[in-house]
Amino acid sequence: MFAPRPGLLKSGLAGLNKVAYLTNLPEEGKGTWNHAKDSQELYDYIILGGGSAGCVLAARLAEDPKVKVLVLEAGYTDDIPTSKMPAVYLLTVDSPTDWQFVTTPQVHAGNRVMKQPRGKALGGTSAMNAMIYHRGPASDFDEWANLGNPGWSYKDVLPYFKKSEGFNDPDLPSSHPRGPQTSRVRKPVYETHDPKYHNTEGPWQVSYHHLFGSSEGFIRANIAEGIPLNKDFNGDTTLGVNRFQTFIQRDAVRSSLARAFLKPKGVVPGGGPRGIIRVVYGANIQRILTQTRKGAKMAYGAEFLDDKNVLRRVAARREVLVCSGAFGSPHLLLASGIGPSPLPSIPHIHALRGVGANLADHLGIGVVFRARDRCHTVQQDLAYRRVLTSLLNYGVRGVGGLTSQIGESANFVRLEDFAPDFVAREKANGTYQERASGPDSPHIEVIFAPFYVRKHGTVMAPDGKMYYTLLALLLNPCSTGTITIQPKKTGKKNSSKSPTTDGARNNTIPEMETVINPNYFSDSFDARVMAESVKFMRKLGRRMNEDPEMGGREVFPGEKQVPSDDDKALEKYVREAAETYYHPTSTCRMGPASDPLSVVDSRLNVYGIDRLRVVDASVMPKIPAGHTCSPSVMIAEKAADMIKQDWAESTSAVSSKL
Numbered sequence: 219m220f221a222p223r224p225g226l227l228k229s230g231l232a233g234l235n236k237v238a239y240l241t242n243l244p245e246e247g248k249g250t251w252n253h254a255k256d257s258q259e260l261y262d263y264i265i266l267g268g269g270s271a272g273c274v275l276a277a278r279l280a281e282d283p284k285v286k287v288l289v290l291e292a293g294y295t296d297d298i299p300t301s302k303m304p305a306v307y308l309l310t311v312d313s314p315t316d317w318q319f320v321t322t323p324q325v326h327a328g329n330r331v332m333k334q335p336r337g338k339a340l341g342g343t344s345a346m347n348a349m350i351y352h353r354g355p356a357s358d359f360d361e362w363a364n365l366g367n368p369g370w371s372y373k374d375v376l377p378y379f380k381k382s383e384g385f386n387d388p389d390l391p392s393s394h395p396r397g398p399q400t401s402r403v404r405k406p407v408y409e410t411h412d413p414k415y416h417n418t419e420g421p422w423q424v425s426y427h428h429l430f431g432s433s434e435g436f437i438r439a440n441i442a443e444g445i446p447l448n449k450d451f452n453g454d455t456t457l458g459v460n461r462f463q464t465f466i467q468r469d470a471v472r473s474s475l476a477r478a479f480l481k482p483k484g485v486v487p488g489g490g491p492r493g494i495i496r497v498v499y500g501a502n503i504q505r506i507l508t509q510t511r512k513g514a515k516m517a518y519g520a521e522f523l524d525d526k527n528v529l530r531r532v533a534a535r536r537e538v539l540v541c542s543g544a545f546g547s548p549h550l551l552l553a554s555g556i557g558p559s560p561l562p563s564i565p566h567i568h569a570l571r572g573v574g575a576n577l578a579d580h581l582g583i584g585v586v587f588r589a590r591d592r593c594h595t596v597q598q599d600l601a602y603r604r605v606l607t608s609l610l611n612y613g614v615r616g617v618g619g620l621t622s623q624i625g626e627s628a629n630f631v632r633l634e635d636f637a638p639d640f641v642a643r644e645k646a647n648g649t650y651q652e653r654a655s656g657p658d659s660p661h662i663e664v665i666f667a668p669f670y671v672r673k674h675g676t677v678m679a680p681d682g683k684m685y686y687t688l689l690a691l692l693l694n695p696c697s698t699g700t701i702t703i704q705p706k707k708t709g710k711k712n713s714s715k716s717p718t719t720d721g722a723r724n725n726t727i728p729e730m731e732t733v734i735n736p737n738y739f740s741d742s743f744d745a746r747v748m749a750e751s752v753k754f755m756r757k758l759g760r761r762m763n764e765d766p767e768m769g770g771r772e773v774f775p776g777e778k779q780v781p782s783d784d785d786k787a788l789e790k791y792v793r794e795a796a797e798t799y800y801h802p803t804s805t806c807r808m809g810p811a812s813d814p815l816s817v818v819d820s821r822l823n824v825y826g827i828d829r830l831r832v833v834d835a836s837v838m839p840k841i842p843a844g845h846t847c848s849p850s851v852m853i854a855e856k857a858a859d860m861i862k863q864d865w866a867e868s869t870s871a872v873s874s875k876l
């Protein structure tokens with residue numbers, strides 16, 4: 219993230235964002251609700267939320283030229299500078315393209331109310347995230363299948379991961395449309411991959427882009443510490459150290475899922491002629507409409523507030539597909555009376571205990587180091603006085619620091635490898651908890667950020683010197699939390715004036731707000747593991763300090779303030795300073811009917827309600843030990859195939875009866 223003196227840049231980019239919003243609204247097939255026109259249409263599928271999964275699902279379903287898809291999205295276009303330019307992605311946090319959620323006070327984490335950024339734009343959170351393309355360990359998906367979800371083993375899902383991917387292969391000639399970008403400075407030594415796990419033909423561009431010299435230094439330090447160099451994090455194993463593959467286009471623009479799958483002309487590479495996709499911007503969905511027919515409950519549409527705050531209703535010929543994300547999807551089910559118990563003023567339609575349960579997330583803890591002046595960090599490329607050069611480099615040649623998504627390199631490690639004494643001690647005490655899916659699944663990921671980063675990039679370096687930060691993510695949390703809803707309080711940020719209706723019905727149901735309680739550190743094992751990860755990051759810092767190109771004197775939290783030999787102080791630091799690293803999942807968990815907390819079956823149908831599926835990160839049976847965007851895309855790819863299959867079967871079943 220562009221860190222130094224961001225005020226000027228931030229307000230400049232906010233102004234450009236506004237211009238971009240206005241000029242992009244009339245794009246083909248997109249725009250706000252046009253009652254005269256839109257109320258005349260009937261759609262086969264209504265997708266609730268045009269986010270990461272929603273965009274993929276819409277595009278794949280509309281590959282059938284007879285199909286009409288309506289996408290309702292609360293946000294607007296993601297064709298705006300803060301989203302497109304990789305290095306400034308953290309400027310989207312707390313902006314209008316962020317839902318700006320916060321948690322309830324976290325009693326085991328210093329009673330803090332913590333930020334929970336989520337994308338509010340076409341493309342959803344893929345329009346604001348860090349662009350790391352990481353699928354997760356193979357055994358994690360085998361575990362999904364073993365939990366009672368046939369069809370979700372690694373062997374089953376790998377083709378869907380590959381289907382969406384358009385890998386910019388550094389080994390292809392640069393004249394090839396998916397070859398390497400020629401004008402950037404190449405760092406071929408770390409641009410390795412295993413071709414059998416990749417596809418160059420899909421619409422979602424994945425590439426190697428910028429690499430700061432200090433990111434290379436981090437990789438060197440890990441190797442010196444005995445962490446193996448991993449040829450491909452998305453290959454045979456995810457363990458080890460290397461740089462990330464990223465979803466950035468050849469021209470250095472973020473490859474959000476909206477950009478990849480819903481291009482204005484509606485052409486998906488590899489797809490043929492296609493049906494209609496209508497995206498309604500500014501559609502704040504209130505609830506799913508359900509009815510009972512011949513004793514069976516079924517979904518038939520949705521109710522939303524349009525951009526003028528008028529309540530509208532739409533009906534689907536085939537299915538309602540909930541793609542509102544790990545917070546939004548359980549919210550919508552609960553607001554529609556589908557959940558554990560009746561809520562005041564909401565008719566209870568169907569009892570489903572798991573809705574909003576099982577919230578899992580990855581917490582991260584940082585250690586900040588002061589580097590040598592010659593160390594190549596964000597500060598060197600993007601210092602205030604070099605902003606113009608950096609912008610020109612980016613705009614004209616597609617090179618330089620602004621093409622970096624900053625968290626360029628990382629390691630994935632297991633506790634027994636970096637903290638064997640801790641494992642032995644916990645095992646002897648009977649307190650060790652193995653949550654990883656197998657010996658190839660990591661416990662911790664340490665991301666290298668070549669700048670001073672604290673509190674989602676809001677706390678800046680105290681001076682213009684070189685800094686870097688190590689961030690350890692707890693990949694298999696034992697603590698889980700909940701999503702619930704409550705009537706929206708008036709006078710709050712984002713609250714809207716009372717809605718009017720389109721005459722369909724009086725709106726007696728109050729607008730609801732999402733209550734996020736991740737219950738961080740409710741299981742103290744999580745805090746102890748993260749405390750060990752601080753010791754590990756300090757070890758890596760000492761290695762980097764030996765490197766003449768790096769240096770590494772810890773400045774935060776500081777060895778004196780939080781000594782490595784004081785476990786209590788380390789745990790206190792972790793509880794008071796850890797922040798989300800943005801991977802909430804599992805709040806509408808997929809599982810067998812025998813599991814009382816399952817919300818959807820293995821074809822993503824909501825239990826007990828026909829014609830209603832959930833398709834996004836909320837259905838993950840367990841949080842993967844990695845990043846969650848590409849698994850969300852894989853889920854949408856697989857869902858599209860299952861939906862097409864189910865309707866083809868039901869259509870042929872009907873015609874064979876005729």
Ligand SMILES: Cc1cc2nc3c(=O)[nH]c(=O)nc-3n(C[C@H](O)[C@H](O)[C@H](O)COP(=O)(O)OP(=O)(O)OC[C@H]3O[C@@H](n4cnc5c(N)ncnc54)[C@H](O)[C@@H]3O)c2cc1C
Pocket residue numbers: 266267268269270271272290291292293335336337338339340341342343344346347348349350351352501502503504541542543544546547799800801802834835836845846847848850
């Ligand atoms: C700052 C940040 C960095 C991240 N970095 C990475 C990374 O580098 N790599 C990675 O793999 N993952 C990353 N993630 C996580 C990843 O982006 C998400 O897990 C993934 O995008 C989730 O996809 P989804 O489809 O489930 O939800 P989303 O993409 O969030 O889509 C949900 C959509 O539904 C819409 N919606 C919700 N409620 C309503 C409503 N009531 N009415 C209308 N519309 C609604 C939203 O506006 C949104 O468009 C990051 C996340 C953040 C916040």
